[in-house]
Amino acid sequence: MAEGRAVIEQPDIPTDAHTPLEDGQPTQQRTIAQQKKQDNYLATERRAAGQESNRSRSTSRRDRRKRIQKGIQDGKYMKTASLEALEEADANGELAAMGPFERIGPDSTSMDGPVTMARARRGEIPVRGSNGQQPYYMTPEPQAGGGSALKDQEGLKLSLEANLEIEIELKASIRGDLTISLL
Secondary structure, X not given: OOOOHHHOOOOOHHHHHOOEOOOOOEOOOOOHHHHHHHHHHHHHHHHHOOOOOOOOHHHHHHHHHHHHHHHHHOOOOOXXXXXXXXXXXXXXXXXXXXXXXXXXXOOOOOOHXXXXXXXXXXXXXXXXXXXXXXXXXXXXXXXXXXXXXXXXXXXXXXXXXXXXXXXXXOOOOOOOOOOOOOO
């Protein structure tokens, strides 16, 4: 865990959602993001338990379609994405979850999404999005004890776990020796 993490509150949304206060309402979260996650978690549970409001499925589907079409017009989703696929992802809560490629834009900001997702996976920053199924902070996966000699060395490293064609452009001013190893 990162240093200073002990002072940051780690909410337990499923527990807090079922711990009523004196007035019978669920626990109020500290931040807006935490509250949205809890509200979506409770709504998902109500749907799963069959306690859905008296809105018909067609009304929900119509509202979802309008919301997605507005997102396409606003540039939130690609215009080439199929409406049916976006509707299914929205129904499953995947559009509210944090993803690695949320905001691909110009070259200056194209890596913001993947870098942010990687930092969230390492537990450095909170997980964005209002999906109640995602934790507020992810706990980083422990590294395997037996690593290769290359992983133990300092410096720039690139490891690939799939057969991909990759072109890398590296611009650097190097003073001293340069060793490149391809495994």
